[in-house]
Amino acid sequence: KAGVTQTPRYLIKTRGQQVTLSCSPISGHRSVSWYQQTPGQGLQFLFEYFSETQRNKGNFPGRFSGRQFSNSRSEMNVSTLELGDSALYLCASGSGAGNTEAFFGQGTRLTVV
Amino acid sequence: DQQVKQNSPSLSVQEGRISILNCDYTNSMFDYFLWYKKYPAEGPTFLISISSIKDKNEDGRFTVFLNKSAKHLSLHIVPSQPGDSAVYFCANTGNQFYFGTGTSLTVIP
Numbered sequence: 001k002a003g004v005t006q007t008p009r010y011l012i013k014t015r016g017q018q019v020t021l022s023c024s025p026i027s028g029h030r031s032v033s034w035y036q037q038t039p040g041q042g043l044q045f046l047f048e049y050f051s052e053t054q055r056n057k058g059n060f061p062g063r064f065s066g067r068q069f070s071n072s073r074s075e076m077n078v079s080t081l082e083l084g085d086s087a088l089y090l091c092a093s094g095s096g097a098g099n100t101e102a103f104f105g106q107g108t109r110l111t112v113v
Numbered sequence: 114d115q116q117v118k119q120n121s122p123s124l125s126v127q128e129g130r131i132s133i134l135n136c137d138y139t140n141s142m143f144d145y146f147l148w149y150k151k152y153p154a155e156g157p158t159f160l161i162s163i164s165s166i167k168d169k170n171e172d173g174r175f176t177v178f179l180n181k182s183a184k185h186l187s188l189h190i191v192p193s194q195p196g197d198s199a200v201y202f203c204a205n206t207g208n209q210f211y212f213g214t215g216t217s218l219t220v221i222p
Contacts, residue, residue, distance in 0.1 A: 033209070035212070040122075040214065041214060042119075042202065042214035042215050043157070043202065043210075043212040045209055045210060056209040090156050092156075092210070098145070098206065099144065099145035099164065100145075100206075101147055101162060102159070102206075102210060104156030104157045105156050106154070107154075107156050109154075
């Protein structure tokens, strides 16, 4: 069974631009969560989508948004990029039921210059 | 507000010895805990989990211990191998995953 696929793997953008990242979950999984990883900060939760609805949201500004499509694929958008947005963005796929593990993609490395 | 804390950013252990990674949490409502392992430039991979109804769970060389009264969990790796060198994250899941900041383990051959 195919794993979680994130595209692109690497991205370089300029301050002020916007970016869209994509995540295809494991087949049959309806939950997709997004995380930002920066050095020393661990994995910071951005938001979770389940069946096309945002179910949970972390403490990130409104510049960070997402959506989920009917096939469970999810996109994350960051507008008006700042230098501090440079990070590894990870998505995790899960069944959406409580008390189960999530499976991560390889991440998208975003560099803002 | 850090719900899950890993106070040791790094740990070095000799090959063959035991590695003990620690994690503290704040919310007593958490009832499912997980450990993930992460290599550079890859996403975290699930390692082992434990439910709050248990105090120990084993999977091969990996054992997770949960001390609910102390709000503490630990991951024991015995024996440690060089391939175990990675960053380890503990996490809990309630309505979302909360991750610690990670502990970088180096196993010295």
